[in-house]
Amino acid sequence: MLPLPELESRFGQALSGNPVGELSICSNGLTGAQRLQVYRNNMQSALMGALRSVYPTTERLVGEEFFAATAHAYAKANPSHSGNIQDYGGTFPRFIHSFEPAAALPYLAEVAAVEWLRLETAQAPGHTPMDLAALAAVPRESQPGLHFRRQPAVRIFSSRFPVLTIWEYCQSVAPKTQLDIDLPGECVLFARPALDVYMRRLTAGEYTLLHRLAQDKTFEAACLEALEVEPGFDVEQTFAALVREEILTGFDH
């Protein structure tokens, strides 16, 4: 009799398409292989469905058939490691990046990355806005040394393609104009002010500021770097906007 651990291990291998030893499945009119195929189909359609629901814009860009082939190749090489199917597919953008048939669409992996970041933002913990009274109570000379915390849902992404422009273009039902993908690259901010994901473009300075703050640099050090990449960077105005948008939600000394 096949011990349970061995049976499950072999069954799992068989579902993933690897040759296995005997599984002692009753034939009862159909072969074991035909019966296993029902489960393989179910598994594949679950994984395909998960990828389709996270990456609708990627699918829109390449069409159903190409997307299905890409997703199929990904699923074959990347088993799920979570009992929650919503966790599946985080490495799909990286896979697309090195997927030979998609090489002619270099921006595709980056649009996919936008879609995964949207999911992360959508599911992140909530936040409370910055305590402005506490901030006002910090002596002026101590302010440059503060470490600011970002809203937990915040993500930032720097792309060499106009990735948000492409994403927005794909959301329109019937785009009227042709999209020029030779536009400059974009930095994108993802946040969740309330229940829905919010995205906007970041200037190079804003991106650098948020990036450095996430690395726990002081406000002063982060601003200096922002000024280096964007000479006209307006510290005061940018900071006020980031607090108002609830992108920055707290601080430590």
Next chain:
Amino acid sequence: MDSRPPMAWLEVHSENYFAEGGRAVTELDQVRQDYPLSLHGVGLSLGSTDPLNREHLAKLKAAVERFSPMLVSEHLCWVSAGNSYFHDLLPLPYTDEALEHVVARIAEVQDHLGRQILIENVSSYLEFEHSAIPEWEFLRETAARSGCGILLDVNNIHVNAVNHGFDARHYIDSIPAREVQEIHLAGHAEKRVEGVELLIDTHDRPVKDAVWELYAHALQALGPKPTLIEWDSELPELPVLLAEAIKADRLLVHSHAAAS
């Protein structure tokens, strides 16, 4: 949900509400204020011989604490091996070895959550040669030994009765009524593979007549039980769903009347 249809309670997949924030969990907080809730999990992999997934269990516990559901359920199956998840409800061999294993796992989960869970029988498309215990006995023993309740899926019983050739009514008659705390109904697909009929659990269409008949039998044998119709893909308009629910309600009320 804005129209607040007159439903007794609601059931959701536990995993869909594992997020720490965002629209889904916030909306469920609101729904929870108007309706009792059942959390129905598909990913705990109780029958797997991998170590119990502590991260998954912790998220389930957080969801249970957040939403205070009236019922928490999982499936009598396995979904993972070697840390790969297959996202389908895979069948166990019905042996003493598997029974002992799954009973211990359910007990561990119940201890961790500090409450009883319900275990649901699954549809299956194959049987193992070394299965020595009939499915209904395996289910009954699982509940008796672990102290879990039973979520009896009448559609899955019908599907398996056709796929494996047993008497669905005998299955139901073998389940102790007091253990059954919920019933599931669902639609299934009829496939023909090499001339052999195979029923597949799909949750994407109305409940079949044969399953309604079996449900009526279940109500007679078990008494009235909270009943849920699972329809989670190819969703129709709300009135179609409500019509199915009303049909189940009529049978329930009828069985109430017959019992009193």
